[in-house]
Amino acid sequence: MGLLAPLFLAGLVAVALPLWLHRLETQSSNREPFSSAMLLETADRQVHVRKKLKYLLLLSARIALLVMVVLAFAQPFLSRPPAMISATDAGTRVVLVDTSASMGAAGVFEQAIAEAERAIDEAPADALLQIIGAGRSLGIVGSLTNDKAAARASVRTLAPGELRGDYGEIMSAVERVAAGLPPPVSLHFVSDFQASAMPARFPDVIPAGVAGLTPRVVGTGEPFNWSVDYLRVSADGIDVGVSGIGDRERVGDVELVVDGVVIHAQGLSHSGHQNLRFDAPEWAAGESRVEFRINADDDLGADNAWYHVVDNAPPEPVPLITGDPAGLPVTYLSAALDSTGRYRVETRVAGEFDPRILSRHRWAVIDDAGYVDRQLETALTEFTGNGGNLLVFAGERAAARESLPVSGHRPTAASLRPADRFLAIGRIDTRHPVLAGTDGWQGVAVVRNLPIAELPGDEVLIRLSNNEPFLIERRLGGGRMLLVTGALDNRWNDLPVRPVFVSFMVEAARYLSGVGAIERTHTAGASLPLALADGSSGQVVDPDGNTVLSLADTTREQQVRLEKTGFYEVHTTEGRTLIAANVDSRESDLAKITQQVLDDWQASTGVQGVATGAGFTAEVPQTVPLWQWALMVLALVVIGESILGNMSFTPRDTERA
């Protein structure tokens, strides 16, 4: 015998309450002080003894009541020796129920439950039963059993989800499950058999190790469904694509909701694909929740809404420390960063720069390391030590110094090559986040660079064709520095005028600012990466307002699966980010696979790789839950306690004349 929730046993301390109350009661019950017993005579009939016994019985009932309540919460169970299940001639019947989003169509899942129960009832008496729910992944419900009632109870716990099902992935998982079941394994698949759920290769739906497939098709009526195909937000407005299939006479209404306020509503006049355009509202600063809803009495409700996030956050200011505010480097850097819409360059002259400003920024750019004087170098060292990041270019002034500020790299010699002997980019570390999304480095021509001696701990991301470093990453305290050994003018190289420069700056900005590239719109079932630059994670709140991660996982979980549609809130050290999750549009297509494909699927299953059941045994743990019995005893004790309490209760003032 064991307890599933033994911590509830702490509730047994409540037993002290009736003990204490009865102690008081027995002390005072029917007991009167009297001057002297000298003249008294003991009664022939001893009533108080019986009353005391009655009180003890009542006390026992109350203690039993509390114990039963505690036991019911503690969920006791009885462990029996594991039952050895041997393969029988009938083998195992796997009842696989599709729980993908399309199964949520009106009346379909009820049909599926009924069909699954029929599959259980029709199983041979000695067959073992295994119930499995199949959505985005398999979910084994209940244990392997030969009890049909238990199997039916397991089926009734299933419910349709909001994720897409793929028959190829489902059958692949079924193969792995079937390998551990007593053969022969017969598969009864209850599904709507959507054509869109079929994999690209037909052989992927043939599970090895399964003796036979019995498709049980549900939802055979004419489908009628509206769905949202896309929603795009631009400066011109909001474009929404909707599709309707089925009965053309039936129409619905649509609503465009921004931050909970309906800003547009109109009717849908006909089915088929439609493009709807709405005027964009005056977006509020920060993030806005945009939701498009179709209010139609169609078969599938899960795809009648589309969620989108509009980020209207103001651009993040980035200090650009330079010696020449009118120089070309400033122009190139400003143009590249401004093009992202996320950053705004604030040009600061090195000699007039107030280092205290650095504390307000996560990263900064220096177009020529040679402009950094001693005071500024001290401030920058402190800035990086506290987690700040730097993007530093080498220029004419840097080449004249003995060592570069902050990092301490020492130039070996200032190289200036003839115009016809430029260097190309030699090797690029494309695994690095800064370079992973960039393309076009091979066309960059480097006429001049600043050769420097590498230091221990340097990570060279780009090397020139002569093997000299061109881009170095170096950790400095809690922060990091990206050092480009070239200047930002067209005399040293042509990088600033190459398209790759913009993408490099965008990725570098994203990397150095610490803001991960979190996509705002996802498909339900996708994994949301939470990894940040410093390796910490965050908390995710699902559309129902529940936290997804446990407290321990908030510091180690690096990705979260989006199981529901709606708006997720991702809380990280950088603040809150809204994520929209929408149902996979393939689930909206309720068209079924053809009967020919279904026949082929059924015929192809069981042809190869079917094991025999000879000698197969499996241990099935046997546990009998006892909490229902505890509740039953509790009910009896409550009745008994009420009767005893009523019998024992006599108002004190009626005892005395």
Next chain:
Amino acid sequence: MTPIPASRSTARDLLRPEVLASLKNLDLVARSVVEGLMIGLHRSPTFGFSQEFAEYRMYNEGDDPRFIDWNVYARTDRTYIKRFLGDTNSHLMILLDASASMGFGGPPVTKLRYAQFLAASLAFLAARQHDAVGCMVFDEEVRDYREPSTRSGRLQGVLHCLDSATAATGTKFDRPFDKFREQVTRRGLVAVISDFYCDTEDLLEGVRPLAWQGQDVVLFQVLDPRELDPEFRQNVLLEDLETGEAIEVDPRFMKEDYPQRIRGHVDSLRTAAAGIGADHVLVQTGDSLDRALREYLMFRQRRK
């Protein structure tokens, strides 16, 4: 005597236990009781209780010089003592039982509290008579003792001794009576205030030597009305306050037999007391205090 400017009914109210229970100060209780009593007595020629002049007599050695009439001495050059009605220069010794059984009763007052009121009133009344007043509080042992005296402030000491008595343990009469005999040799009045839950013969063993010593003994038996006529509707477990013994009693017994037993006990005590020349007064805690005080005064009158 200056009449108290209050209605008669108001003055009588002062003798009721429930009114006295609201007075925390025992001195105030005693004053209220005696003043209330005196209003009633003023109209009675029988008792003659007042500070009215009665006679002169020659001063003898041992008399209190405070009562010498110096005006007569000035005129006659002889010392005379001025005597008043009711002034007998006797001693009053109050023996108060503070055993646990005296804690029974109420509301408004327990037997002990009522006994304290009674004792204090007696003491106050006696002090006004210029009697020497002493007291002894006892249970199984003598817990407090104040020897009789007429000295100024003695009354306050007696009242404090009475007021501080609390119901505690059992009762034994032999030790307090033995001590009393050792301490007090002069004749006087002895008021024993108790519920007398004891064997009558044992009590008489203690009282008899006092009577032989020439003491006038009054036994004030204080009982709660619920002790004389208890009523219970069902079986009840009665716990002896002194011994802790619990006895389950039948309501019919308590209604029919027990009153006869308690009255038999009271009667046997009265008869036994009369046999040795002592007086017995039964007072119930619901009664006003004047009855007990009248008994005292009548007893005192008889002594004269």
